[in-house]
Amino acid sequence: MQSKRLKAVIVTHLFGCMVDMKRVLEICAENEIKVIEDCAQAHGASIEGKMAGSFGAAGCFSFYPTKNLGALGDGGAVITSSVALADRLRSLRQYGWKEKYHTAVLNGRNSRLDDIQASFLRVKLPLLKSWNLRRRKIAARYCELITSEQVTCPPIDSYGDACVAHLFVVRCVDRERLRNHLIARNIGCQIHYPVPDHLQEAWMDTSSNVNLPVTESLASQVLSLPCYPELEDDEIAFVIRAVNEH
Structure with missing residues (x-):
């Protein structure tokens, strides 16, 4: 945390489970580092009544259809209590405009949430x-x-x-055996996620010296079981029996 290049930390509430934000904020405050929350999988999660996304300088949400709160297509939102940051985000989402046809911010894009996606989200919220x-x-x-x-x-x-x-992720040393066992019984299961970030091809030039043995071990063991509101009780029981039988 002592690097002068480090300006912000992105905290990911992975699988819908929130990080210990009190500890993160303490460490970052000591080092004058901003905190950005990745809440793509944590819609509605809270710690002592304080909602995910409201702890850091900004909270980023995805409304991809498979999320806890999903639209019909791609979408997302950023929340913040900073008026200045909110103004900048509004500009960035619409070409970098300060006003119509007047570009004031570089790297702007067309990232507006279209009305039909917003309408469905209002119904589902x-x-x-x-x-x-x-x-x-x-x-x-x-x-x-x-x-x-x-x-x-x-x-x-x-x-x-x-x-x-958001996801129910178990660990299994012989993951492929369990995965094949479930697939043979038509039980959907996925690996979230098979390749850790530091081993992704796009970042190999900058992360070749990174050593994260725990991360790599977990990536070789994790498997997601079905977990969504429409899952029926008998289907849950079927999944449990299959896991216990493998």
């Missing part, structure tokens, strides 16, 4: 709380009833309202 509750109940059922010694469930209960169970 009141349902977010109940959908998140259903996701938590599904996650709790998995944690309670998955008993396979080869599978480790995430500590969902310890998060409370700070987790909205």
Whole structure:
């Protein structure tokens, strides 16, 4: 955290579980570093009543259809309590305009959320709380009833309202065996995510000396089980039986 080049930290609330923001903010405040929250998977999550996205200088949300709050197509939003930053963001989302046909900010683009996406989001927003509750109940059922010694469930209960169970990601040493077992039973499962950021081809020139053994180990073990509000109780039970049988 001592690098003079470090101006901001992006904190990702991965899989719908919030990071310990109190600790992050303490460290960053000591070093005069801004905090930006990646809330793409954490719609509606909160810590002691304070919502995801409201802790840092800005909070970034995705409205991709598979998110806890999703539109019909691509979309997103940035929230902030800074008037100056909000003005700059409004300019950046529309060509960098200060006013119509007058460009004042470089690197502007056409990133406006179109009306039809916003309309669907307005309809779905009141349902977010109940959908998140259903996701938590599904996650709790998995944690309670998955008993396979080869599978480790995430500590969902310890998060409370700070987790909205966007994904339910287990760890399994022999992941491919479990994955193939589930696929053979027509149970959807995915790997989130197979390649850590520091091993992505695009960044190899700048991250070749980065050593993250825990990250790499987890990337070789993680597997996401079905977790969405429409999942029926008998389907949940079917998934649990399949995991325990593998």
